[in-house]
Amino acid sequence: MSFQSLGLSExxxxxxxxxxxxTPSPIQQKAIPPVLxxxxxxxxxxxxxxKTAGFTLPLLHLLSENPKEKYRPxxxxxxxxxxxxxxxxxxxxxxxxxxxxxxxxxxxxxxxQKPQASAIRQGIDILVATPGxxxxxxxxxxxxxxxxxxxxxxxxxxxxxxGFLRDIEKVIAMMPEKRQNLMFSATFSKDIxxxxxxxLNYPIQVxxxxxxxxVEAISQKVYRVAKAKKTDLIIKLISEGNWKQVLVFTRxxxxxxxLCEKMVKSGITAAAIHGNKSQGxxxxxxxGFKTAKIRVLVATDIAxxxxxxxxxxxxxxFELPNISEDYVHRIGRTGRAGASGEALxxxxxxETTFLKDIEKLIEMKLPVxxxxxxxxxxxxxxxxxxxxxxxxxxxxxxxxxxxxxxxxxxxxNKSRRPKRNSDRRN
Ligand code: AMP
Numbered sequence: 001m002s003f004q005s006l007g008l009s010e011x012x013x014x015x016x017x018x019x020x021x022x023t024p025s026p027i028q029q030k031a032i033p034p035v036l037x038x039x040x041x042x043x044x045x046x047x048x049x050x051k052t053a054g055f056t057l058p059l060l061h062l063l064s065e066n067p068k069e070k071y072r073p074x075x076x077x078x079x080x081x082x083x084x085x086x087x088x089x090x091x092x093x094x095x096x097x098x099x100x101x102x103x104x105x106x107x108x109x110x111x112x113q114k115p116q117a118s119a120i121r122q123g124i125d126i127l128v129a130t131p132g133x134x135x136x137x138x139x140x141x142x143x144x145x146x147x148x149x150x151x152x153x154x155x156x157x158x159x160x161x162x163g164f165l166r167d168i169e170k171v172i173a174m175m176p177e178k179r180q181n182l183m184f185s186a187t188f189s190k191d192i193x194x195x196x197x198x199x200l201n202y203p204i205q206v207x208x209x210x211x212x213x214x215v216e217a218i219s220q221k222v223y224r225v226a227k228a229k230k231t232d233l234i235i236k237l238i239s240e241g242n243w244k245q246v247l248v249f250t251r252x253x254x255x256x257x258x259l260c261e262k263m264v265k266s267g268i269t270a271a272a273i274h275g276n277k278s279q280g281x282x283x284x285x286x287x288g289f290k291t292a293k294i295r296v297l298v299a300t301d302i303a304x305x306x307x308x309x310x311x312x313x314x315x316x317x318f319e320l321p322n323i324s325e326d327y328v329h330r331i332g333r334t335g336r337a338g339a340s341g342e343a344l345x346x347x348x349x350x351e352t353t354f355l356k357d358i359e360k361l362i363e364m365k366l367p368v369x370x371x372x373x374x375x376x377x378x379x380x381x382x383x384x385x386x387x388x389x390x391x392x393x394x395x396x397x398x399x400x401x402x403x404x405x406x407x408x409x410x411x412x413n414k415s416r417r418p419k420r421n422s423d424r425r426n
Pocket of ligand 1: 050053
């Protein structure tokens with residue numbers, strides 16, 4: 001199948017070919033036609049499938065078919081959970097709309113709102129936003145969503161994980177009832193289905209290649225190790241393997257900082273990327289990593305979500321995630337599309353339950369290795385780490401009233417409270 005056969009305008013085909021794309025990805029082949037027909041779409045796709053072009057290209061096509069003269073109200077809203085994702089989606093919107101007479105802007109927290117408000121005031125057709133900043137500007141009377149024709153909810157599952165449900169509801173109440181809705185999510189929990197039911201009208205359901213195909217293509221290994229020896233082991237593996245471009249996941253922001261410092265001390269260039277880092281620091285870390293100035297990027301799940309980094313040779317779980325699906329998202333950063341990649345997990349006794357849950361989800365047993373001198377502690381407890389012991393900890397099914405654990409509550413947690421300015425904290 002070609003992009004031409006999807007019925008996209010010449011201006012869009014030109015932009016697509018400038019990007020170097022020759023064939024639409026499966027999610028693009030499936031999502032673009034119904035969107036062009038004006039239908040609501042519910043798509044199952046994660047980062048790396050080409051989902052952004054899957055909704056952006058037909059959205060731009062529809063808007064440019066029916067241009068609005070002079071005064072430009074916001075006609076399309078793309079809502080994303082994180083600042084990084086918002087910035088990436090916006091970059092794509094800019095690229096794909098290069099040959100169209102459409103204007104766009106991006107807004108997210110953590111940076112000065114003035115330039116954002118000024119861009120909106122000048123008139124834009126497409127707004128890419130995170131929920132907190134969007135509601136902030138709306139509350140100040142700096143934007144109106146009353147003319148939105150197309151609404152895109154990107155990474156809906158992550159939105160719920162981050163406690164954005166109430167914010168999404170508020171945003172929906174600000175838009176006209178008659179509009180086209182597109183919802184993208186990597187996973188489909190009961191909560192996501194409920195949300196989809198509330199937003200979408202007779203949606204066409206489309207999905208990208210099932211996730212387990214990806215999982216099977218990745219070479220995975222578990223290193224059983226004593227908790228206290230994890231740092232030394234990871235440094236040994238990276239140094240001795242002379243690995244470059246390693247993405248390391250930790251469960252907490254604090255853990256990411258600590259590990260990063262130790263790596264730098266032992267001569268490995270590393271940077272941490274998480275919610276307590278300024279936007280500037282995050283952008284710099286990501287740029288350094290992409291250009292191979294930084295060998296190791298240490299990230300938390302939320303910060304890493306949606307990062308537009310090409311296939312990586314090595315992904316290491318310094319700690320296993322306590323939500324099994326996050327393991328699949330993490331290792332999906334390597335070995336896609338047939339490229340070789342390796343996903344390693346350092347597992348201590350207290351993570352045994354997490355490992356079992358992951359193996360159940362991916363329906364395979366992971367090969368285990370023990371490195372001499374880094375053996376697991378035979379006396380260590382196998383009781384899982386409790387919620388609250390990690391600041392970004394998301395435990396299974398427990399409701400908890402602290403701000404952090406509520407924000408990071410898992411997909412089954414119903415006790416979500418409204419958040420203000422939540423995107424500042426991602
Ligand atoms: P996404 O899933 O939207 O984050 O896209 C993942 C990566 O695939 C991005 O770097 C895109 O630029 C790239 N991409 C999207 N569509 C295509 C395509 N049809 N052919 C090749 N690369 C693509």
